[in-house]
Amino acid sequence: xxxxDQKVNKFIEIFWEQNGYNKVLQGLQNTLMIAIAxxxxxxxxxxxxxxxxVLPKYKTLPKVLNAICSFYVALFRGTPMVVQxxxxxxxxxxxxxxxxxxxxxxxxxxxxNSGAYISEIMRSGIQSVDPGQMEAGRAVGLSFGTSMIxxxxxxxVKNILPTLGNEFISLIKETSxxxxxxxxxxxxxxxxxxxxxxxxxxxxxxMALIYIVLVLIISLLIKLMERSLKKSDRRN
Amino acid sequence: MIDVINLKKSFGDVEVLKGINMTxxxxxxxAIIGPSGSGKSTFLRCLNCMEDPTSGQIIFNGVDxxxxxxxxxxxxxxxxxxxxxxxxxxNKTVLENIMLAPVYTRCQxxxxxxxxxxxxxxxxxxQIPVTTTKEQIKxxxxxxxxxxLKRIGLEDKANVYPSTLSGGQKQRIAIVRALAMNxxxxxxxxxxxxxxxxxVGEVLELMKQLAEEGMTMVxxxxxxxxxxxxxxxxxxxxxGVIKEEAEPKEFFAHPKDVRLKEFLxxxx
Numbered sequence: 001x002x003x004x005d006q007k008v009n010k011f012i013e014i015f016w017e018q019n020g021y022n023k024v025l026q027g028l029q030n031t032l033m034i035a036i037a038x039x040x041x042x043x044x045x046x047x048x049x050x051x052x053x054v055l056p057k058y059k060t061l062p063k064v065l066n067a068i069c070s071f072y073v074a075l076f077r078g079t080p081m082v083v084q085x086x087x088x089x090x091x092x093x094x095x096x097x098x099x100x101x102x103x104x105x106x107x108x109x110x111x112x113n114s115g116a117y118i119s120e121i122m123r124s125g126i127q128s129v130d131p132g133q134m135e136a137g138r139a140v141g142l143s144f145g146t147s148m149i150x151x152x153x154x155x156x157v158k159n160i161l162p163t164l165g166n167e168f169i170s171l172i173k174e175t176s177x178x179x180x181x182x183x184x185x186x187x188x189x190x191x192x193x194x195x196x197x198x199x200x201x202x203x204x205x206x207m208a209l210i211y212i213v214l215v216l217i218i219s220l221l222i223k224l225m226e227r228s229l230k231k232s233d234r235r236n
Numbered sequence: 237m238i239d240v241i242n243l244k245k246s247f248g249d250v251e252v253l254k255g256i257n258m259t260x261x262x263x264x265x266x267a268i269i270g271p272s273g274s275g276k277s278t279f280l281r282c283l284n285c286m287e288d289p290t291s292g293q294i295i296f297n298g299v300d301x302x303x304x305x306x307x308x309x310x311x312x313x314x315x316x317x318x319x320x321x322x323x324x325x326x327n328k329t330v331l332e333n334i335m336l337a338p339v340y341t342r343c344q345x346x347x348x349x350x351x352x353x354x355x356x357x358x359x360x361x362x363q364i365p366v367t368t369t370k371e372q373i374k375x376x377x378x379x380x381x382x383x384x385l386k387r388i389g390l391e392d393k394a395n396v397y398p399s400t401l402s403g404g405q406k407q408r409i410a411i412v413r414a415l416a417m418n419x420x421x422x423x424x425x426x427x428x429x430x431x432x433x434x435x436v437g438e439v440l441e442l443m444k445q446l447a448e449e450g451m452t453m454v455x456x457x458x459x460x461x462x463x464x465x466x467x468x469x470x471x472x473x474x475x476g477v478i479k480e481e482a483e484p485k486e487f488f489a490h491p492k493d494v495r496l497k498e499f500l501x502x503x504x
Contacts, residue, residue, distance in 0.1 A: 130321075130323070130326075132319060132321050132323035133323060133325060133326065135286060135319065135323060136317075136319065136323035136324070136325065136410075137325070138286065138309075138312065139284065139286065139312060139315075139316075139317035139319075139414075140312070140313070140316075140317075140336070140337035140413070140414070140417060141309045141310065141311075141312040141313030141337060141341060141417065142309065142336075142337060142340065143309050146340065150336065150340075151325050151327065151328075154327045155326055155327050158327070
């Protein structure tokens with residue numbers, strides 16, 4: 001195992017003495033920022049789309065909106081994240097003439113992409129809430145939108161929290177492709193360490209470890225949140 | 237107060253209501269009975285447009301609320317509704333359940349008035365006097381809600397969630413939730429059908445109290461005792477039309493319609 005010790009020493013040397021940890025911290029920050037921004041934008045877009053999809057459809061406007069939403073979901077679920085990143089960064093943004101960094105593009109694309117997935121999650125959540133809840137809201141004179149926001153969606157979110165947590169976890173893991181558009185995430189940081197030491201084994205193992213720890217922490221947070229949201233259930 | 241004129245409702249090809257006419261005056265307690273599938277619940281749900289009528293008119297306080305152009309939410313605030321399955325808001329405490337709609341609607345009105353006044357200040361139009369604040373509205377609604385809870389003896393349940401309550405308690409809270417909007421009429425959709433037999437009494441008792449206080453009520457029910465004792469009028473709906481309508485004494489003692497006779501012989 002002398003060889004392995006050597007590799008570890010090399011990694012530690014670059015990590016501590018040549019500012020590797022700075023890059024890793026920067027990468028960690030970008031990874032988390034992209035995933036969190038993606039989740040927040042995704043939840044907003046997803047909720048709007050899910051709401052449109054459960055609208056009663058005997059008027060024209062809901063029908064049109066529904067068609068737009070279906071198209072959006074098909075588009076973002078039908079193409080890989082990498083392709084979306086590349087198209088946004090190298091095709092769409094130059095056309096619009098917008099100059100933003102890779103991290104910002106990644107946040108945007110992750111948000112749009114997870115919005116498509118979360119819309120389906122949210123829709124099943126909304127449909128899992130007893131229709132009587134909406135009826136009761138409407139019966140006391142609240143509008144469809146108000147009943148949705150105050151009564152149905154909070155209950156829907158409680159039902160789908162584990163699935164939303166999964167979505168966040170997969171967002172975190174998917175951030176490992178953002179280097180395609182020049183965003184410095186964890187992968188970029190460890191790749192830097194690896195290429196400076198000509199030694200990739202330890203950096204990549206440490207990278208894997210960091211991802212696992214991140215995911216475990218998030219799972220724990222979700223569990224805690226679930227428990228606190230359960231207080232309106234009998235079994236708490 | 238409510239005039240129903242030639243109300244029809246179809247679900248797809250199935251015509252559930254085939255032209256119903258009814259007048260409900262202030263203080264009336266109308267009990268609607270009929271076999272299942274007769275359209276009585278659909279009729280009740282059409283009264284506050286939970287189901288949009290296919291054709292016909294529902295004149296409520298002088299406005300045809302079956303017209304799709306009418307802002308139904310404003311009129312629903314004056315029509316309470318109580319459901320078979322209670323439908324308390326599961327994510328709100330008992331107190332919040334009762335306060336939610338009154339606070340929300342009054343705050344909306346307040347906001348609207350303030351917005352109007354801001355605009356009116358420029359165009360030198362008349363100001364709407366604003367005499368209240370958000371905190372004031374909340375405080376009043378809380379007091380009112382607590383009084384309503386006291387009335388049904390559940391003030392100790394104010395801060396618990398509905399899932400911890402019994403069916404009878406839930407239904408009584410659902411009734412006072414409707415009362416909190418100070419409605420002109422309350423619609424009851426089989427309010428005791430989902431209850432354990434021992435809890436039916438407490439709900440009927442509360443409904444009886446409301447009736448004695450002069451609340452206008454429309455009740456779809458299977459409780460013949462309630463229809464006989466409390467109702468001022470009993471209506472028999474079958475096959476989407478009103479087959480018979482009379483005062484309870486006359487209705488139960490001398491039914492004329494064949495289907496009604498058959499129905500009564502089964503349920504009494």
